[in-house]
Amino acid sequence: MTKAAEIELIEVTKRYGPALAVDAVSLKIPAGTYCCLLGPSGCGKTTTLRMIAGHESVSSGDIRLGPAVVTDLAPAKRGTAMMFQSYALFPHLDIVDNVAFSLKMAGVAKPARRGRAMEMLKLVQMDHLAERRPAQLSGGQQQRVALARALITDPQVLLLDEPLSALDPFLKIKVRQELKKLQLQLGISFIHVTHSQEEAMALSDLVVVMNGGRIEQAAAPREVFNRPSTAFVARFMGDHNVLAGRVSRVAEGNATFEVPGGASFTVPDTEGLEAGAPVEIAVRTDRIRLGDGAAPGCGLTGLVQNIEYHGQKVQVALAAPGVDEFAVQVPETAFFAAPLAIGDAVPLAWTAQDVHLLKPSPAA
Numbered sequence: 001m002t003k004a005a006e007i008e009l010i011e012v013t014k015r016y017g018p019a020l021a022v023d024a025v026s027l028k029i030p031a032g033t034y035c036c037l038l039g040p041s042g043c044g045k046t047t048t049l050r051m052i053a054g055h056e057s058v059s060s061g062d063i064r065l066g067p068a069v070v071t072d073l074a075p076a077k078r079g080t081a082m083m084f085q086s087y088a089l090f091p092h093l094d095i096v097d098n099v100a101f102s103l104k105m106a107g108v109a110k111p112a113r114r115g116r117a118m119e120m121l122k123l124v125q126m127d128h129l130a131e132r133r134p135a136q137l138s139g140g141q142q143q144r145v146a147l148a149r150a151l152i153t154d155p156q157v158l159l160l161d162e163p164l165s166a167l168d169p170f171l172k173i174k175v176r177q178e179l180k181k182l183q184l185q186l187g188i189s190f191i192h193v194t195h196s197q198e199e200a201m202a203l204s205d206l207v208v209v210m211n212g213g214r215i216e217q218a219a220a221p222r223e224v225f226n227r228p229s230t231a232f233v234a235r236f237m238g239d240h241n242v243l244a245g246r247v248s249r250v251a252e253g254n255a256t257f258e259v260p261g262g263a264s265f266t267v268p269d270t271e272g273l274e275a276g277a278p279v280e281i282a283v284r285t286d287r288i289r290l291g292d293g294a295a296p297g298c299g300l301t302g303l304v305q306n307i308e309y310h311g312q313k314v315q316v317a318l319a320a321p322g323v324d325e326f327a328v329q330v331p332e333t334a335f336f337a338a339p340l341a342i343g344d345a346v347p348l349a350w351t352a353q354d355v356h357l358l359k360p361s362p363a364a
């Protein structure tokens with residue numbers, strides 16, 4: 001039985017010539033964690049995953065798995081296994097032999113390796129199709145085979161490179177649930193690369209948001225969503241308005257924040273703000289009240305630019321002086337009780353507790 005192990009990246013850097021793909025990333029992933037590396041294209045998440053797998057060398061820094069430093073070990077010697085985005089199944093081998101392949105390479109005799117492969121196929125509910133070839137399987141089925149093939153080596157950590165990206169939206173949600181169930185059942189860590197904040201929030205114990213080769217924030221999904229550390233994280237996670245402005249006054253645990261258009265409101269001064277300092281704040285789009293006679297010091301007036309019906313919610317986009325974009329999510333019933341039209345001027349209100357102060361980005 002595999003023992004789950006903690007994984008640690010210590011100042012891990014990857015350079016391709018002059019380009020810095022991953023920049024001194026340090027991260028601890030406790031044993032038995034579902035971790036998603038999340039970020040836009042080019043942020044360095046695949047390179048980070050490939051360095052953990054040993055498919056990419058490290059320019060500097062170290063990778064530790066349990067007590068062992070694995071930085072310079074071959075992929076098969078690390079205790080990790082990787083499931084590739086394309087599944088990379090051998091078309092000429094049947095499913096059992098595909099799954100058994102790494103045991104064949106390790107010199108395990110045929111009956112033993114095929115027996116073990118059948119156990120793995122049972123684990124992913126694919127034992128009934130064991131005699132087929134990859135081309136005779138659907139995308140979702142091929143993916144389960146690829147999972148079985150990665151798990152046959154008893155890894156302490158399973159690495160998944162965008163495992164859901166080739167699946168249709170319905171299958172994506174089904175396979176996502178199966179991945180989570182499997183991770184809980186095996187008790188090992190899964191490290192899963194994704195572009196999708198929804199996928200990361202649904203699956204993860206630990207979300208690692210990357211930008212420009214650095215970690216912007218690594219925390220539980222609820223923390224990342226409710227307390228995004230930077231404007232980048234707030235925008236990438238979505239459902240937040242980011243406002244840039246400056247502090248005009250600080251008094252008794254509160255500060256006054258001014259946007260360039262002249263509106264000002266109170267923000268909680270949890271970080272020791274100084275008057276005159278440039279600051280960015282975030283306010284969740286569902287925490288804003290529309291059409292409320294805004295309490296002084298807590299709001300803006302916006303002009304409705306666009307209205308989108310999203311089912312349970314209606315998304316209203318507004319323009320306000322000195323504010324780039326501003327969106328409000330209104331529950332469906334509340335919206336249609338007092339509908340708005342494009343061009344309406346509407347007061348926007350929120351409480352100071354719903355204002356979250358952002359820090360400068362480490363990638364800046």
Ligand SMILES: Nc1ncnc2c1ncn2[C@@H]1O[C@H](COP(=O)(O)OP(=O)(O)OP(=O)(O)O)[C@@H](O)[C@H]1O
Nearest residue numbers: 016019020021039040041042043044045046047048
């Ligand atoms: N073999 C390579 N040679 C040169 N540059 C590379 C190489 N591989 C990656 N890069 C660069 O390193 C940076 C990080 O790439 P990486 O693939 O890790 O990003 P990513 O976040 O996984 O993006 P995507 O979501 O598009 O896969 C990018 O700027 C990329 O162009």
